[in-house]
Amino acid sequence: MTEPKYNKEDIMAKAQELAQKITETEEVDFFIRAEKQINENEKVQSMIEEVKAKQKELVNLQHYKKSEAMKKTQREINRLHKEIDEIPIVQEFKRSQTEVNEVLQLVSSTISNDVTSHIEKANK
Template identity: 55%
Template sequence: MEKLYTKEEIIAKAREIAGMIANTEQVEFFKRAEAQINENQKIRENIASLKSLQKQAVNFQQYGKEKALKIIEEKIDKIQNEIDDVPIVQEFKQSQFEVNDLLQLVSNTIANSVTDEIIKSTGGDIRRGETGSYVKNTTYNKM
């Protein structure tokens, strides 16, 4: 008989995988890029301006000040573009994408593997994605 795992054992293994992911090249690059961004005075000033303008935009929107809102949104776009034009910011965003992609890949792999294991353990058909009980109880198999 196969070993049955507890929720605690599975969470412990998930933490182990999380530790592995946290020690990948993608995450290391992400951390270095973030540190460089935080050390860059110009980027920090632009981010502070952006946050301030975003608060103003919310206020203008709440009070229906459309013209003022449009001006603020243009300023926000300009500063956002200045931030995005900095190479380290582009690299940071790329590394963020890669880390998220890795997390999604791990998540999908786990989900698909669990489904396949359930299908196999019930004597089902993996190609059709059907568990053994479904296969045994459907009419197409009884023809």
């Protein structure tokens, strides 16, 4: 068996280097810009605040077991979520979030598959 070439610290340094490279991708850049636009969009922020207020109201209604009012408030929350999701910048943000997650998942599964393959070959 050969001597290990790397230790855990070496691997973590490479992981940080890879993380930095990922933050410099087109996908992450677009995600950051879309998030900034959402944060600066008064309509979106107002609707998000309304959702938060309705969620607090829902918690209070649950506490007092007001089931009809709970149903109504939940419908209002669902309507607000649907409205928010129909705003183009929100759709772009969610799409970019999915793309960033796919890149991260691809990196993770590639590393996992390659390490597993190496271990299997070494055990034959």
